[in-house]
Amino acid sequence: MKKLLKRILALLRQIFQQFSSTSKPSSPPPYHPPAIPIPPIPTFVPQWQNGLVLVCSQCTVEQFSGSSHRINRGTTASEELQNWLKSRIKFDGLWGKYRVVSTSCLGVCPQSRVVVVLHHDAIGQQCFIVSPEGEREILYSIIKQINQ
Template sequence: MKKEENPWSEGILLICTKCSKSISASELKEEGNAGENLKMFLKKSLKDSGDGKKIRVVTSSCLDVCIDDFQAVTYASTAGTTETMILHPEKEKEELLEFLKSKVRGY
């Protein structure tokens, strides 16, 4: 097995694909898959702020945190800490973005 350097310097955010199926359509304003929409918003926002290479944002299979009408996400830092949280993928996406930026800036 050949070990490679991480293509991101600070961490990775995993967005559960199963959760977006359990969010009621009446709770969402954007069309499409809520998890994919959240991923694209975060990737674009991090790229625009110059932090796109620092945190990788990807979708994942079930994170085993199933709560109806919420999106589960897990942030794993390259330092070894992991944080899992639930949020509304549209109403709390800016808060999640600020959380990720705080990880990049170390506060």
């Protein structure tokens, strides 16, 4: 009986070895998503490619949510500065050369001031921290001077 059990165990080992060596679980082939052609995104050259003025819309909203920095009809000092810059640029005939755009937080968050980024081919990029009412004329003179 012992011989028979030994023989059965030897056969079972042989079967398991053959099974494990011939049918090793292989890893699945790597996934390759189907090749989907990516359509081109249309581009254009804007009129204002030489001058872009970004005005942070959050500077006077998040820090000064009280009425002290609300100027007219619920507008913030940032909005007022942006509107003022737009009107001055339009008045001086520079609207096609410059574009004034509000942007979300730029991460500077100055106290009682607004961050303005001026990008122009002649100077590259400059960042200003301005008093919305007290220094807007100085900011505009810089914009105008660059254009000359």
